[in-house]
Amino acid sequence: MEFFSHQTSFPFMATRKVWYGLSIILIIVSLVSFFTRGLNLAIDFTGGVNAEVSFTHAVDVDAVRSQLTAAGFHEPQVQSFGSSRDIVVRLPPDAKLAAGEVRTRLESALKQVDAGVQVVQLDVVGPQVGSELKQSAIYALVFTLLGIFMYIAWRFHTWRLSLGAILAVLHDPILVIGFFSITQTPFDLAVVAAILAVIGYSLNDTVVVFDRIRERFETNRRSAPATVLDESINQTLSRTIMTKVVTSIVVVALLFLGGPVLKGFSEALLIGIIAGTYSSIYISSAIALDCGLTAEHVFPSVKKAALDHLP
Amino acid sequence: MLEYARWKYVLIAVVLLLALLFALPNVFGEDPALQVARKDHNSMTADGAKEVEVFLKERKIPFGDSYMDGGRFMLRFANVAEQLAARDAVNDKFAQDLITALSFAPRTPAFLRALGLRPMPLGLDLRGGLYLLYQVDVNSAVNQALEGYAQDARRALAAANIPLKDVSTSGGNTVRIVLPPEADVTAARSALTQALAGLSVSTESLTSGSAITGVMTAAQIRERQDYAIQQNIVTLRNRVNELGVSEPIVQRQGIDRINVQLPGVQNSADVKNTLGRVATLEFRLEDMQNNVGEAVQTGRAPLGSKLYTKTRFGRPILLKREVIATGDQLTNATSGQSQEGPAVNIKLDARAGENMLKTTQANLNKRMAVVLIEKRRELIDVDGKKVAREVTDEEVINDATIKGVFSNQFQITGLGAGEARDLALLLRSGSLATAIYVVEERAVGPSLGRENIQKGVTALIVGMAGVFVFMALYYQAFGLVADLVLLANVVLLTALLSMMRASLSLPGIAGIILTVGMAVDANVLIYERIREEVRKGVSPQAAIRAGFDKALSAITDSNITTLIAGVVLWVLGTGPIKGFAVVLILGILTSMFTSLMGSRALLTLIYGGRRKLGRLSIG
Numbered sequence: 001m002e003f004f005s006h007q008t009s010f011p012f013m014a015t016r017k018v019w020y021g022l023s024i025i026l027i028i029v030s031l032v033s034f035f036t037r038g039l040n041l042a043i044d045f046t047g048g049v050n051a052e053v054s055f056t057h058a059v060d061v062d063a064v065r066s067q068l069t070a071a072g073f074h075e076p077q078v079q080s081f082g083s084s085r086d087i088v089v090r091l092p093p094d095a096k097l098a099a100g101e102v103r104t105r106l107e108s109a110l111k112q113v114d115a116g117v118q119v120v121q122l123d124v125v126g127p128q129v130g131s132e133l134k135q136s137a138i139y140a141l142v143f144t145l146l147g148i149f150m151y152i153a154w155r156f157h158t159w160r161l162s163l164g165a166i167l168a169v170l171h172d173p174i175l176v177i178g179f180f181s182i183t184q185t186p187f188d189l190a191v192v193a194a195i196l197a198v199i200g201y202s203l204n205d206t207v208v209v210f211d212r213i214r215e216r217f218e219t220n221r222r223s224a225p226a227t228v229l230d231e232s233i234n235q236t237l238s239r240t241i242m243t244k245v246v247t248s249i250v251v252v253a254l255l256f257l258g259g260p261v262l263k264g265f266s267e268a269l270l271i272g273i274i275a276g277t278y279s280s281i282y283i284s285s286a287i288a289l290d291c292g293l294t295a296e297h298v299f300p301s302v303k304k305a306a307l308d309h310l311p
Numbered sequence: 312m313l314e315y316a317r318w319k320y321v322l323i324a325v326v327l328l329l330a331l332l333f334a335l336p337n338v339f340g341e342d343p344a345l346q347v348a349r350k351d352h353n354s355m356t357a358d359g360a361k362e363v364e365v366f367l368k369e370r371k372i373p374f375g376d377s378y379m380d381g382g383r384f385m386l387r388f389a390n391v392a393e394q395l396a397a398r399d400a401v402n403d404k405f406a407q408d409l410i411t412a413l414s415f416a417p418r419t420p421a422f423l424r425a426l427g428l429r430p431m432p433l434g435l436d437l438r439g440g441l442y443l444l445y446q447v448d449v450n451s452a453v454n455q456a457l458e459g460y461a462q463d464a465r466r467a468l469a470a471a472n473i474p475l476k477d478v479s480t481s482g483g484n485t486v487r488i489v490l491p492p493e494a495d496v497t498a499a500r501s502a503l504t505q506a507l508a509g510l511s512v513s514t515e516s517l518t519s520g521s522a523i524t525g526v527m528t529a530a531q532i533r534e535r536q537d538y539a540i541q542q543n544i545v546t547l548r549n550r551v552n553e554l555g556v557s558e559p560i561v562q563r564q565g566i567d568r569i570n571v572q573l574p575g576v577q578n579s580a581d582v583k584n585t586l587g588r589v590a591t592l593e594f595r596l597e598d599m600q601n602n603v604g605e606a607v608q609t610g611r612a613p614l615g616s617k618l619y620t621k622t623r624f625g626r627p628i629l630l631k632r633e634v635i636a637t638g639d640q641l642t643n644a645t646s647g648q649s650q651e652g653p654a655v656n657i658k659l660d661a662r663a664g665e666n667m668l669k670t671t672q673a674n675l676n677k678r679m680a681v682v683l684i685e686k687r688r689e690l691i692d693v694d695g696k697k698v699a700r701e702v703t704d705e706e707v708i709n710d711a712t713i714k715g716v717f718s719n720q721f722q723i724t725g726l727g728a729g730e731a732r733d734l735a736l737l738l739r740s741g742s743l744a745t746a747i748y749v750v751e752e753r754a755v756g757p758s759l760g761r762e763n764i765q766k767g768v769t770a771l772i773v774g775m776a777g778v779f780v781f782m783a784l785y786y787q788a789f790g791l792v793a794d795l796v797l798l799a800n801v802v803l804l805t806a807l808l809s810m811m812r813a814s815l816s817l818p819g820i821a822g823i824i825l826t827v828g829m830a831v832d833a834n835v836l837i838y839e840r841i842r843e844e845v846r847k848g849v850s851p852q853a854a855i856r857a858g859f860d861k862a863l864s865a866i867t868d869s870n871i872t873t874l875i876a877g878v879v880l881w882v883l884g885t886g887p888i889k890g891f892a893v894v895l896i897l898g899i900l901t902s903m904f905t906s907l908m909g910s911r912a913l914l915t916l917i918y919g920g921r922r923k924l925g926r927l928s929i930g
Contacts, residue, residue: 200876
C-alpha cells in the first residue's frame, strides 16, 4: 500500500505565497485571540480549588451553589458532569482560605445538601504555587525554544535554513495556543507538556526535509534551488504523512479513550501534529528559498572558483 | 548478502531477555493487602508474623499467602471487605505493638519477588491518595538559631561576671549585645568567643557603653535553613509512619518546600492535623525573686525573665529565660497515668538529662514550669490586605515544686487524657524545626484511580493495535517486523521504568502511548528509503543496507529535537509532568535501540541469507 502510487511532484515552492497567507492569517487569529480573550487557565496556574464531588442522589446545581455561598465560599462555580449526581466545584483563589482547611469546609458545606456526599477528587493550589507553576511553564517553553534554536544553529550551517526552521518551530505552538484561546479549552500543566513535545516533534519533519535538501544539492548543484526544494519535499512527503498518520492514530486513541484528564493534552498534541506537518511541508523550506538559499550556502567549502574550472 | 555482526545479535538477545524479565512483574496485577509493621520500627520477627496469622485464623478472616517484605509483614486478601476486617481486627488486638497500613500486594510469583523484581509503582493519580505540598517557614528557623546565640551570650557573660545591659536579635541575621560603660569590652569579647563562634563579630562604642554585634553569614543562614528542612523531613517521615501509610513519599522540593505523597489516604483533615502540628515543650525555672503583679502592670518582665499570661492554672507567671530542656532533646514520650491524672512520661537525651540533674540539684524545693509551644498560621489585615503570619501560642501547662532530684526520666501532668496522648505522639515523632503550611493539596479517590488506569490501558491497547494493523497493511512483511520491534520497544521501556522504580502516572501512560506513535518514525524513515532505493532499481539486499545507512542521520536528528524538549520538561516539571518527561526521554532511547539495531537484525535474519531475492515485501 502506498499513499502515492508514484513519486509526487507537487509545486510547493511556486504556490508558497498562498501557504504564507494561510499561515499568517492563522497566526494573526491566534495572537489576537490570545491577547484579547486570553487562555482559560486551569487552577494549576491560577491557584484555587477544583473538586469533583459525587452525591448519593440527583442534586440541584443551584442549591449546591447557594449552599457553598452561604458557607462563605466566594464565587463558586458549580457544574454537573456525566450524571446529575456528579458535580464539579471550582473556586477562585482566595487568600483568606488556608489551603489546609479547604477540604473540611467544603465537605461540611456539601453535607448540608446530602449527608452521603463523597469528594472524589480534590485539587487545591495556593496562589503562590500557581504563579510559580505558571513561571516554570513559561521557562520551560522559553528554554525548549532556546535549546531547539541552538540545535538548529549548530545543525544547519546557513542562517537561511535556520530561519526557516525557527519560524516553522514558532508557528506550531502559536497555533496550538490559539486553538486553546479560541475554544477556551482549559489550559493546564499537561497541555504545556504536550506543547513542548510538539515543539520537539514538529522540528523532526523540517530536519528530515532539510537533510534531503542537502543531499539533493550535493548531487544536483546546477538545478534551480526551487526545483531542488520541491523535489526534496516531494521525496520525503510519503514519510512525513505516514509518520504523522501513525502518531495521530495513537493520539486519537488517547483523545477518545484516555478520559478527561488527558483531553487537553491529546488535543494539544493533535493540533500541534497537524500544524507541524503543515509548517514543515509548506513553510520552512519556502522561507529558506525566499532568503536566497543556494547550493553554495549548504556547501560553503565548494568554492565558486573551483566550479568555474570544470569543463 | 546482508550481514550483521554476531555480537550484535547476542547483545540484542541479552537486552531483550533482561527486559522481558524486568517487565514481567507488571502483568500479574495486584491484590488488596495489609502491611503490618512494628511500632518501634524494628523488623517483624517470624514469631510475630506467626502470631498475626494465628490470630486471623482464630477470627476466621480468610487471607491468601503472606510474606515478609523488607521488615514488614504482608498479608494478601481476596477482596477489600476481608482486607478491612483484618485491619480492624489486628488494630484492636495488637494496638500496643503493631501498626497496620492498607496496601496492594503485586501478584508477582515468588521466584520473581525473590529476585527483587517488582512492578512499576503507581502514581497517586492511578492508585488514589493524597498529595500535600508544604511550605517550610525557613526564616523562623534562622530566627531560632539567633535566639540560641543570644541565650548562649547571656549565659557566657553571666558566667564571666560581666555586666550586661541588653541582648537583642534583628534583621534576621544579627545578634546585638549591649554592655554598660563599666563593662570590660575586651574581656566580654573573649568571654563570648565560644558563644558567638562562627559569626562575624564586631565591636562599637556607644555614647554610653559599647555593643558587640554578631552577624550570621549567608552560608550559615543557608546551612541553618537546610537543616530545618532536613529535620522537618525526618519528623514528617516519623509522623507518616505513625499514621500507618504504605509506601509513603516525603521529599524535599525546591528550596523551602516538602512534598508528601500518601497512597490510599482519603481523610485529609486528620492527616494534615497530625502532620502539620508544631508542638514542643520547654522546661524553665520559675522566677521567684521578682513580683509577677508588677510585671503584668508594667507589661515588662525583669531582665532575665519572661512573663507568661496564658497558663492552665489561671494566673500569670514569670519564668527564667534559660531553658533547661526542650522538646527536641526528648528520646521518648509516652502517655500514661499518674496520681494527678493523665500524664506524659518523658525521657530526655544525655545532655539534657545532665542539665536537668544539675538544675534540680541546685533548685530543690523551687518551682519548675512546663511550657507548651504551638505555632499556627493566622491571616491578619494589613492596610486592607490579608497577610499571613506565624503566630506562636505559648501556654504554661504545669508548674510544680521540685520535690526530688531527677535527670532524664520524669512525668509531666496537667493535661487531659486525649491531650496527653496527642502530645506524646507529637513529641515522639520529633518536633518540626519550624512551622509548615499546606500550599497545595491534591486528592484522588481510589475509584477514580482505577478508572484512570483502565482508560490509560484501553487507550494504549487500542492505539497500539491501530498502529500495528496500519503498519502491517502499509509495509506488509516489513510492517510486521516494525510491529515486532515496537512491541520490543514497549517491553524495554516498561523494563526500564520498573528498574528505576519511577512511579507511573496517567501522563506517564500517555508518554508510553506517544512513544509507540513516535518510535514508528524511525522505521518509516528506513522503509521509505528502502522503497526509494528499490524504485531506483537497486538490488533488494543493497536497498536494505542503503536504507539503514542513509536514514541514520535523519533518525538521530529527529530524536535529538524531541530529546531537548524532554530534558527541559524533566528539569522544570514536577510530579506527573516529570513522569511524562522520564517516559519521553527513555522512550526515545529505547526506540533508537530497537529500530536501529532490532529491526536491522530481524531484516538481516529474514533476507540476509537468501542468495536469490526477487522482491522485498515492503508494500
